[in-house]
Amino acid sequence: MSEVMLDLETMSTDSRASILTLGAIKFTRGDPIIPLEKCDSFYRRIDLKSCQRLGMVSSNDTIKWWDDQSVEARYEAFDNPDRTPLRVALVEFTQWFRGAQKIWAHGDDFDCVILANAFTVCGLTVPWKFWNTRDTRTIYDLGGVTMTDLPQNNAHHALHDCHRQIVGIQKSLANLKL
Numbered sequence: 001m002s003e004v005m006l007d008l009e010t011m012s013t014d015s016r017a018s019i020l021t022l023g024a025i026k027f028t029r030g031d032p033i034i035p036l037e038k039c040d041s042f043y044r045r046i047d048l049k050s051c052q053r054l055g056m057v058s059s060n061d062t063i064k065w066w067d068d069q070s071v072e073a074r075y076e077a078f079d080n081p082d083r084t085p086l087r088v089a090l091v092e093f094t095q096w097f098r099g100a101q102k103i104w105a106h107g108d109d110f111d112c113v114i115l116a117n118a119f120t121v122c123g124l125t126v127p128w129k130f131w132n133t134r135d136t137r138t139i140y141d142l143g144g145v146t147m148t149d150l151p152q153n154n155a156h157h158a159l160h161d162c163h164r165q166i167v168g169i170q171k172s173l174a175n176l177k178l
Contacts (some may be wrong), residue, residue, distance in 0.1 A: 003028060004024050006023070017062075023159035026040040030178070033043070094124065104165065
């Protein structure tokens with residue numbers, strides 16, 4: 001599988017945002033949709049203090065936004081004690097990413113940009129080439145898929161969001177007859 005879907009939950013919309021959770025799933029576009037539990041996935045809850053020590057940021061608007069999210073989403077983002085320091089998570093992600101080339105995210109200016117910045121502040125090499133980033137919003141638009149066409153369970157859980165976004169790509173490709 002040469003493609004990866006990425007989703008982050010963060011403390012800001014800034015490119016230097018502190019990361020709360022990092023989820024990713026390997027997939028091959030056009031393949032049948034498989035259940036999340038059978039996917040080759042990567043998921044880490046990040047230690048917020050490890051981000052803050054690196055100068056990554058939070059915003060009041062995003063903190064207020066989190067207050068309006070589900071109890072389950074807030075638990076996963078903030079309260080679950082199983083946390084990994086950012087640098088350790090990025091090293092593990094790089095090992096898991098091996099063999100992949102393209103990286104997808106829901107928007108071309110958020111998840112990949114924030115994660116690339118995290119690699120930089122940790123002194124690590126970004127494991128993908130900048131020309132291999134892909135954007136789900138564009139293919140959804142071309143394929144006539146809206147977010148309401150996709151499963152709505154576990155919103156703002158990075159791994160579930162990745163799976164939902166892959167479903168959107170597959171539906172878009174089917175609609176486009178590709």
